[in-house]
Ligand SMILES: Nc1ncnc2c1ncn2[C@@H]1O[C@H](COP(=O)(O)OP(=O)(O)O)[C@@H](O)[C@H]1O
């Protein structure tokens with residue numbers, strides 16, 4: 001189906017925060033089952049762009065459609081269905097602090113309806129196992145989790161409704177190299193099983209290599225390049241040179 | 257996109273197996289929704305067949321997510337044979353294992369009432385202990401600051417006085433004025449009958465200056481400043497700002513508790529004073545219209561009717577009330593656990609406890625000072 005070909009379509013986006021223009025004439029199209037990394041300098045507006053895509057922020061102008069649905073669509077059911085087809089992993093987890101790990105993951109399932117409590121339990125435990133947590137972790141409160149566990153629980157919650165699009169904001173930030181590598185492999189494995197599309201913001205070159213089909217570079221208020229990693233890193237642009245040209249970048253490219 | 261989830265049953269005659277069930281379509285959240293009732297009935301019917309008499313063929317399933325997998329895993333658990341596409345095997349297995357995780361049994365404890373009251377008593381003792389420790393720490397901090405007055409958190413103190421005092425004036429004075437109006441009106445109705453009109457100044461004057469002014473100011477302070485203090489310290493607990501202070505070697509009591517407690521202890525008498533004035537203004541207004549006492553006569557009679565010691569008792573009590581409200585608020589704020597429920601409960605308890613403590617203190621003062629004035 002042609003309407004279903006793109007999970008995200010953005011045309012001519014104009015987005016302002018607090019009076020300053022953050023995105024201008026920004027175009028972005030992402031296909032189904034594709035893994036796209038969004039890179040850009042700190043403060044270039046990556047998180048804000050995700051907020052626009054998620055419908056948390058209304059753009060000043062331009063067209064934003066997710067699964068072919070605009071967030072302004074007058075039909076609330078269409079909007080709700082589109083929302084349920086995507087999952088989000090927030091930068092710092094955004095787990096509900098008053099709910100246990102189990103209830104956090106069960107939350108979207110219960111809201112969604114149509115499943116009884118036994119079925120929800122089975123799914124939650126399957127999700128816990130998928131993100132390499134044990135059933136006993138279900139009773140913990142978010143405050144008692146380590147940083148890596150918070151990420152995994154949030155991932156389990158984001159995946160609870162079997163989304164077709166998963167959005168990740170700096171999924172490996174704040175994790176040690178070993179943990180972030182395991183997290184990347186986790187996503188890779190889950191994607192093999194469930195074939196969801198991924199849009200992620202990341203500064204981590206290893207993550208880029210491991211997962212990404214295409215890289216979108218956000219600079220000068222719009223997407224200056226959107227191509228495979230190999231093509232993007234040849235680009236002659238100040239940000240691209242410093243991002244891939246630094247020692248860290250060179251090392252990661254050699255290892256790949 | 258493939259069709260919605262569907263089941264098709266066909267009889268087979270070979271061995272112990274009596275039927276073969278073919279599942280097809282999208283066994284996903286959305287795919288199940290379309291014929292949910294019908295599928296449910298269908299699956300329940302199959303459940304009633306003896307174990308091992310049904311063979312399942314899931315190779316026609318186009319898509320399977322957790323919702324579909326949990327239904328199918330449940331349905332096929334007693335099947336004679338199951339055929340699955342390789343790509344659906346993992347998810348089906350994961351969900352089947354998820355179903356096997358035992359539920360922790362919820363036992364009913366016949367002694368729960370005893371246990372709960374014991375827990376309550378211990379909880380109360382812990383609160384008392386922690387509050388005493390906090391109080392002791394405050395005293396020590398004050399003593400330490402007295403030796404090094406340069407480190408006194410003056411900026412926080414003045415900000416606190418402004419927040420708890422100046423910004424509280426409009427609402428507190430409005431309430432005081434209205435209470436003065438109502439009280440005077442009611443007293444006037446009674447006193448008129450005995451021709452003791454001028455006594456209204458004594459009754460309302462003493463009542464307002466000694467009791468109502470400080471009380472109203474404290475209760476509003478508990479709702480306004482107390483809740484704000486608890487919420488602020490509570491969020492600082494949630495975001496680990498309190499821990500960050502300790503790690504930097506900065507005393508939490510000196511930096512966070514002391515200025516707030518002192519600020520309210522200083523601000524509340526001032527607020528109570530303004531409340532007194534507002535309430536007396538209300539009294540004056542009503543006296544003029546119901547009893548015909550002119551404002552001039554009212555003001556002239558006031559010092560004779562209300563001894564100045566009542567005023568000082570009221571102001572003196574306010575110092576303690578202010579201290580108590582802020583202290584209780586800080587105590588609860590620092591006990592907030594890093595989650596939103598605990599924050600909400602902490603703020604509620606802080607306000608309720610602060611008002612209770614103020615009323616208890618007031619009763620204590622009433623007994624101690626019963627012979628004064
Ligand atoms: N609510 C806000 N009001 C004003 N400016 C904001 C707001 N939120 C973010 N910004 C600014 O927008 C810019 C982009 O922020 P963000 O999208 O978070 O950057 P990043 O690319 O690092 O994720 C930053 O310069 C930030 O200061």
Ligand SMILES: [Mg+2]
Pocket residue numbers: 046047091
């Ligand atoms: Mg960001």
